[in-house]
Amino acid sequence: MKNKELIVCFFGRYDPNYSRSRTLVLGLKENGANIIECRTELKGVIKYFDLIKKHWKIRKEYDVLLVAFPGWHAAILSRFLTRKLIIFDALVSIYDSTVFDRKNTKKEGLKAKYFWFTDWLSCKLVDKVILDTDEHINYFVQEFGLKKEKFVKVLLGTDTRFFKPKPIIKNTKFIIQHQGNIVPLQGVIFILEAARLLEDNKDIQFNIVSSRIKRTHEKKGFLNVNFINDVLYEKLPDYISQADLCLGIFGDTNKTQRVIPHKVYEYVSMKKPVITADTPAVRELFNDDDLYLVPAANPQELAKAILKLKADRELREKLAQNSYNKFMQKCTLETLGKELVKIINEIQS
DSSP states (O other), X not given: OOGGGOEEEEEESOOTTSHHHHHHHHHHHXXXXXXXXXXXXXXSXXXXXXXXXXXXXXXXXXXXXXXXXXXXXXXXXXXXXXXSEEEEEOOSOHHIIIIIISOOSOTTSHHHHHHHHHHHHHHXXXXXXXXXXXXXXXXXXXXXXXXXXXXXXXXXXXXXXXXXXXXXXXXXXXEEEEEOOSSGGGOHHHHHHHHHHTTTOTTEEEEEEOHHHHHHHGGGOOSSEEEEOOOOGGGHHHHHHTOSEEEXXXXXXXXXXXXXXHHHHHHHHTTOOEEEEOXXXXXXXXXTTTSEEEOTTOHHHHHHHHHHHHHOHHHHHHHHHHHHHHHHHHOSHHHHHHHHHHHHXXXXX
C-alpha cells in the first residue's frame, strides 16, 4: 500500500488540539496519509452511542482505525465495530496514573482493579499499542502480562509549526521556564523548593505556567516565582522564547522514570537548554551532551544545576544546539509520521 493511499480513522473522545494527537495527525499527513475523524464530545454512556453512529457512516472509508489518547474505553468499543486494523495510542496506563502516580485510589481497592482490567483489556483487544518509550513498553509487558510484540514505540515530538527557534530575547533577569500541571510526575514541589533556595539570587526569576499551580502555591510568598495562568497552546512558544533555561520533570514516582514529557520536546525544538530528571526514559533519546540531567526529587541538586548553567553561557548554548540537532534528526513531524506509516505497512503486509 502506497502512503498516499493510506486512510486513517482517528477514533474516540479525544482533544484534536492535544499535543500528541496533533503530532500524529500532522505526521501522517506529511507522509501522504488521509485522515478521517470519528470523534465525540459527549460525556457519559451516550458518547459510545454517538461514536457507534458516526462510525457506521464511515465504516467503509478507511484502512486503519487509530484510537487516540485518552482512549481506553474507545479501544474496547472499536473491536466490536470493525475487523480492520486497530492501533491504540495508549500513551500512559490509567492504572499506573491513578493508583501510583496521582494516588487517587488504593491499590487493593475495587477501583484499582477496574483500572488494571481497563488497561489490560484495551490493549488485549487491539492489534497494536503505541507507547512513547521502551521503559513504558516494558512496564506494560510486565504489569499486564502482554506480549512485547503487541507494542510499538513512537516518540512524542511536538508541533514544529509553533515550537521552533525564535530570536533570543535579552532579559534583565535570568528567566527559568516551566509549564505543566500539579501531578506528582511533574515534581513542581521540587522546582519550588529549588526556587526557595535561590531567593538570594535577585537576578533569577522562575516563570511557571499553570493555573492550578498558581492557585495552589501563589500565596506562599515566593519572591522569585512568577505564576502564570494557563495559556493557549499556540501562545506557549512566546513564553518559552523569553527563557534562558527551561525545566522538565523532577517527580519521585515510578512514572517519572518512564516518560519523556511533552515539555522537553517543546523546549529542545525551540533550541533552549533544559534541566530535567536523569531517568532511563530520557536516556533512550538524550544524553549528558544534550540535556543537563540531575537526580529526581532533589531540589538541592536542581538549584546547583541552575547556578552552574546561569554562570556558563557556552554550556547552555552547547546543550541547546545538541538537543535541537537530535530533535531535528529523530522527532520531526515528518520523521514520526514516517515511522507510524512504516508500522502500519508492516502489519498489513
